[in-house]
Amino acid sequence: MPNSLDTSAQEALRARLRFYRELGIGELYQREVDPAEWLLAASEPTQAPPRQAVALQQPPQAATPGPAAPNAPGFVPNIDLQPQESEIAPRKPFPAPPPQAAALPPEQHFAALKLIREEIGDCTRCALAAGRTKIVFGDGDPNAKLMFVGEGPGADEDASGIPFVGRGGQLLNNMIQAMGIKREQVYIANIVKCRPPANRTPEPEEALTCSPFLFQQIDVIRPKVIVALGQTAVTYLTGEKRPLMGWRGTVHPLRGTKLIVTYHPAYLLRDPNQKKHAWADLQIAMRELGLELPSRK
Numbered sequence: 433m434p435n436s437l438d439t440s441a442q443e444a445l446r447a448r449l450r451f452y453r454e455l456g457i458g459e460l461y462q463r464e465v466d467p468a469e470w471l472l473a474a475s476e477p478t479q480a481p482p483r484q485a486v487a488l489q490q491p492p493q494a495a496t497p498g499p500a501a502p503n504a505p506g507f508v509p510n511i512d513l514q515p516q517e518s519e520i521a522p523r524k525p526f527p528a529p530p531p532q533a534a535a536l537p538p539e540q541h542f543a544a545l546k547l548i549r550e551e552i553g554d555c556t557r558c559a560l561a562a563g564r565t566k567i568v569f570g571d572g573d574p575n576a577k578l579m580f581v582g583e584g585p586g587a588d589e590d591a592s593g594i595p596f597v598g599r600g601g602q603l604l605n606n607m608i609q610a611m612g613i614k615r616e617q618v619y620i621a622n623i624v625k626c627r628p629p630a631n632r633t634p635e636p637e638e639a640l641t642c643s644p645f646l647f648q649q650i651d652v653i654r655p656k657v658i659v660a661l662g663q664t665a666v667t668y669l670t671g672e673k674r675p676l677m678g679w680r681g682t683v684h685p686l687r688g689t690k691l692i693v694t695y696h697p698a699y700l701l702r703d704p705n706q707k708k709h710a711w712a713d714l715q716i717a718m719r720e721l722g723l724e725l726p727s728r729k
C-alpha cells in the first residue's frame with residue numbers, strides 16, 4: 433500500500449468518501465481499508481475482462497415453466513417511500529414473458545450467453561436499430577449472484593457497447609462498491625439493447641421486442657438477486673405497471689430469483705437526496721445475498 437497518494441488520487445478518494453457519507457455509511461471508514469485498492473477499482477477500465485474460452489455447449493433447452501419461487505421472507509426496512517420517477521404508459525397489455533429455460537451448469541453460462549449474443553446478431557427487430565452505434569448486450573460475470581437491470585443504453589454506452597459507463601455508470605459502480613463487491617462480480621444489462629433517440633423511454637413495442645433476450649440472459653445466469661433500476665426496468669421485468677412506490681422496500685419473486693427495486697442512477701444524479709433511499713434498497717439486496725451490512729453511526 434503506498435504511503436502517499438498523488439493529488440488526483442486523493443481527489444478521487446475524497447469523492448468516494450463523499451458518496452459514502454451521502455449514503456449514510458460511517459462505520460465503513462473505520463475499517464482498515466486499502467485506498468489504493470479503491471482507486472484501482474474506481475479507475476479500472478469498464479471493458480469486460482477477457483473471458484476464458486470455453487467450448488460451446490448446447491444452448492439452453494426450453495422447458496416447461498417451473499413453479500414460481502416462494503416469496504422470500506420479506507425484509508422490510510424502515511424507509512420512507514419517496515416520490516416516484518415518471519411512469520410509462522404501455523399501449524396494450526403485456527404479453528406473457530417467455531417460459532423459463534432450464535438451468536445450465538455454471539461452466540456453460542459463458543457459452544450460453546455467447547449464443548444469445550449470436551442470435552441477436554446485427555439486430556433490426558425493432559425501430560431502435562436505426563439510431564444505434566453498438567448493441568449493448570450486457571457486461572459482467574456469467575455466474576453472478578447479483579444482476580442489475582436498467583432501462584437502455586445512453587450515449588456513452590451506445591459508443592462503447594458496454595452498459596452503464598457514463599455518469600450514471602460511475603454512480604452505479606459506487607453503489608456496487610458500497611455493497612462491498614466489485615462491478616466485475618455482478619452482471620449488468622438493460623431492457624433494450626440499443627439506445628433510444630435522445631435517451632427517451634423505450635416504446636412498449638421496443639421493450640417487448642428486446643426484453644426476451646434479457647429474460648434468456650437471466651435464465652442462463654440465474655442470479656440470486658436482481659436489482660431493477662427504475663420504473664421501466666421493473667415494469668418490463670414483471671409485466672406489471674405499478675408505481676415504483678409499490679415495488680420498493682420488499683422482495684418479489686421473479687423467474688426463480690429475488691427481485692428488488694430501486695431508483696435508476698440517472699434519477700439519483702438528478703435528485704441526490706434519494707441516494708439514501710436507494711442505499712436502503714441495496715441493503716435489502718445485501719441481506720438476501722448474505723453480505724455484511726455496514727453499521728450506521
Ligand code: SF4
Nearest residue numbers: 555558561625626642
Ligand atoms: S433494441 Fe433489441 S430488439 Fe431492438 S434492434 Fe436493438 S437488439 Fe434488436
